[in-house]
Amino acid sequence: LPDEFFINCGSDTNVTDRNSGRIFIGEREGEMESSSVLPFIFPKHGTSKEKENNNSPTPTPTPPLYQTARLFHAESEYNFRIENHGYHLLRLHFFAFSSSKGNNLSSAHFNVSVPGFCLLNNFTPQNMNKPIIEEFFLIINTDNFQITFSPILPNLAFINAIELFLLPINSPHKYAYLNGLELMKIIEKNTSSGPMVKEEQSHHHSHSHWHCPWHMCVHLKLLAILGAVALVSVIAVVFLVCLKLIKKPKHDESVDWLPMEKKEGRSSHSHSRYGSSHGSSSSSSYSHVPNLNKIRFEELQVATNNFDQNWVIGKGCFGTVYKGLLNNGLRVAVKRLQQQEQGLLDMEEEIKILLRIRHRHLVSLMGYCYERSEMILVYEFMEKGTLRDHIKNSSLCWIQRLEICIGAARGLNYLHNGSSCRGINNVHSHVKSSNILLDENNVAKISGFGLSRKGAFHDEKMKCDDVYSFGVVLVEVVCGRVGNNLGGEWGSIWKKKGRLEEIVDPCIKCEIDGKSLRKFGETIDKCLRNRPCMGDVLWDLEYALQLQRGAIQTKTTHTHGTSSATIEKPTTQEMAILKHDQLNSSALNYYSVL
Numbered sequence: 001l002p003d004e005f006f007i008n009c010g011s012d013t014n015v016t017d018r019n020s021g022r023i024f025i026g027e028r029e030g031e032m033e034s035s036s037v038l039p040f041i042f043p044k045h046g047t048s049k050e051k052e053n054n055n056s057p058t059p060t061p062t063p064p065l066y067q068t069a070r071l072f073h074a075e076s077e078y079n080f081r082i083e084n085h086g087y088h089l090l091r092l093h094f095f096a097f098s099s100s101k102g103n104n105l106s107s108a109h110f111n112v113s114v115p116g117f118c119l120l121n122n123f124t125p126q127n128m129n130k131p132i133i134e135e136f137f138l139i140i141n142t143d144n145f146q147i148t149f150s151p152i153l154p155n156l157a158f159i160n161a162i163e164l165f166l167l168p169i170n171s172p173h174k175y176a177y178l179n180g181l182e183l184m185k186i187i188e189k190n191t192s193s194g195p196m197v198k199e200e201q202s203h204h205h206s207h208s209h210w211h212c213p214w215h216m217c218v219h220l221k222l223l224a225i226l227g228a229v230a231l232v233s234v235i236a237v238v239f240l241v242c243l244k245l246i247k248k249p250k251h252d253e254s255v256d257w258l259p260m261e262k263k264e265g266r267s268s269h270s271h272s273r274y275g276s277s278h279g280s281s282s283s284s285s286y287s288h289v290p291n292l293n294k295i296r297f298e299e300l301q302v303a304t305n306n307f308d309q310n311w312v313i314g315k316g317c318f319g320t321v322y323k324g325l326l327n328n329g330l331r332v333a334v335k336r337l338q339q340q341e342q343g344l345l346d347m348e349e350e351i352k353i354l355l356r357i358r359h360r361h362l363v364s365l366m367g368y369c370y371e372r373s374e375m376i377l378v379y380e381f382m383e384k385g386t387l388r389d390h391i392k393n394s395s396l397c398w399i400q401r402l403e404i405c406i407g408a409a410r411g412l413n414y415l416h417n418g419s420s421c422r423g424i425n426n427v428h429s430h431v432k433s434s435n436i437l438l439d440e441n442n443v444a445k446i447s448g449f450g451l452s453r454k455g456a457f458h459d460e461k462m463k464c465d466d467v468y469s470f471g472v473v474l475v476e477v478v479c480g481r482v483g484n485n486l487g488g489e490w491g492s493i494w495k496k497k498g499r500l501e502e503i504v505d506p507c508i509k510c511e512i513d514g515k516s517l518r519k520f521g522e523t524i525d526k527c528l529r530n531r532p533c534m535g536d537v538l539w540d541l542e543y544a545l546q547l548q549r550g551a552i553q554t555k556t557t558h559t560h561g562t563s564s565a566t567i568e569k570p571t572t573q574e575m576a577i578l579k580h581d582q583l584n585s586s587a588l589n590y591y592s593v594l
């Protein structure tokens with residue numbers, strides 16, 4: 001239904017939620033990038049935790065909605081097409097069940113964001129017994145709405161179900177809201193023979209695990225008791241806190257005024273207290289933030305064969321890039337920065353932010369080294385190099401080119417619209433075909449973003465400049481050549497639309513569908529003249545891909561329909577489909593392993 005999304009994540013079947021009566025629609029497996037699906041394992045006699053305790057009540061069966069989850073191994077997003085702007089309710093369901101695949105959902109650690117807002121920061125849905133439901137009241141005024149799940153690596157992110165629907169509120173003044181409501185039940189305990197739970201109570205207790213807030217049945221009497229208990233507890237807590245505050249200064253004073261030698265020479269008891277207060281506070285503040293991403297200079301020397309000139313894979317504005325092999329066997333690209341005008345310390349802050357960014361279409365920064373007044377960045381290695389080189393070699397078919405452009409557009413769209421809450425530059429300011437890299441599966445990723453460039457201020461004009469530069473990349477892709485003034489030449493090419501076919505890379509001329517080419521041409525023209533938002537560019541490119549696929553399908557059906565008795569050699573276009581399918585299946589294998 002328009003503006004009503006009820007998604008049963010990680011499953012391809014529809015389930016009815018018995019509390020709300022809503023049907024949650026299954027999603028197709030493999031539809032989302034950088035993610036995998038996870039089914040729940042059904043315990044034979046309760047969960048392993050409950051099995052250990054023979055006295056525990058019969059476990060509540062897990063509702064079907066919480067028997068599957070979608071896992072995110074890198075930053076991924078759900079995209080929603082919003083038809084009616086206005087007040088929406090977003091409800092996210094999390095249930096950290098155990099899995100046979102060895103994925104421990106209770107150790108998930110992630111952020112959830114929507115454009116402009118972080119909804120859940122450093123979130124760890126650990127409660128293994130019942131689902132956690134997080135609700136958000138949002139005003140959505142765009143046609144495309146994304147929910148981004150960003151695992152804090154090496155942990156993963158997950159989601160069991162999503163509800164997003166339009167609220168029937170017309171005036172911004174006519175609403176009420178509630179941030180939280182908790183209802184507890186007191187069960188009488190017989191101390192001699194363990195917990196005594198009546199059949200009726202047990203029934204209620206087990207159901208309350210799965211109750212959504214709007215289905216709660218409220219007993220006034222119970223509320224009155226709870227209110228009284230809460231009041232007494234609050235008074236007690238306030239009293240204790242005051243008591244502590246009154247006592248504390250005395251204690252601190254005595255420590256602060258002791259000279260250093262005296263502290264060392266104090267009794268073993270007081271010494272240990274002093275030592276532990278310093279030692280533990282520093283150790284605890286660091287132990288919670290393990291800096292796995294800082295790499296030693298010596299390790300990078302070994303990884304790059306001592307920055308061997310023969311291992312250089314490129315040079316850019318910021319420094320030289322070497323191929324590298326870390327001692328854990330991981331292939332990486334090592335960028336050794338030249339000294340910047342911007343201080344290295346400032347840069348370190350920016351780098352720490354970049355380390356947390358994960359998107360399928362952005363080259364990931366994996367680590368850095370800041371030693372001996374050197375700043376070295378370590379990136380995931382992009383096996384197939386730059387798009388620029390592939391354009392020059394004409395090594396890609398039209399469908400692959402379209403998919404690469406779509407991937408790059410997704411990466412840029414994320415930079416422009418999805419990453420602002422993470423505090424990095426939300427413009428690229430240096431979009432070009434040598435900053436679009438391809439991995440071993442020809443998946444396009446944007447590189448060279450994030451590091452501040454002189455004069456880069458992050459306003460709408462800068463985003464428009466990125467869109468223009470991306471338009472130039474599109475011209476290069478279709479013409480099969482790279483050059484300085486392609487953007488300038490485009491005007492005269494587009495004026496005589498007939499010339500479009502003439503300038504197409506001869507290597508793809510025979511496979512390219514006329515309608516797909518026209519749509520692609522229109523997209524270039526928009527980028528170079530009107531400079532729309534990246535979201536629009538993305539839609540246009542996806543449409544151009546659909547047109548190409550549709551044309552191939554029509555042609556294939558036609559060919560098979562007319563000559564069923566003969567075996568035909570696949571055409572270049574069919575070969576393109578084959579290549580594409582192989583690409584998809586290898587990508588699928590990759591994600592199923594994860």
Ligand SMILES: Nc1ncnc2c1ncn2[C@@H]1O[C@H](COP(=O)(O)OP(=O)(O)OP(=O)(O)O)[C@@H](O)[C@H]1O
Pocket residue numbers: 313314315316317318319320321333335363379380381382383385386430434435437447448
């Ligand atoms: N992650 C990577 N994997 C493989 N090769 C890379 C990677 N990063 C960079 N390279 C190679 O190193 C070259 C230089 O990269 P770098 O990002 O320093 O500069 P650039 O993208 O060419 O230009 P600029 O710095 O002006 O944006 C690239 O053109 C590419 O060939």
